[in-house]
Amino acid sequence: ExxxxxxxxxxxxxxxxxxxxxxSGAIVAVAMRETAKG
Incomplete structure (x- = not known):
């Protein structure tokens, strides 16, 4: 930095x-949503 x-x-x-x-937050949010969807 x-x-x-x-x-x-x-x-x-x-x-x-x-x-x-x-x-990085957006990627985590999308990954969580995909995981929750199953």
Whole structure:
């Protein structure tokens, strides 16, 4: 995270981390839904 912040700036680091968190959460939600469906 420090390397990203140094190279692209703090706002880009925050945006990329937020996007990563969102996508991982979305993938988990879809996986849970598929599992619940059976």
């Amino acid at each position: 420090g390397l990203i912040a140094d190279r692209f700036g703090l706002s880009w680091a925050i945006t990329s981390i937020a996007a990563l968190t969102f996508f």
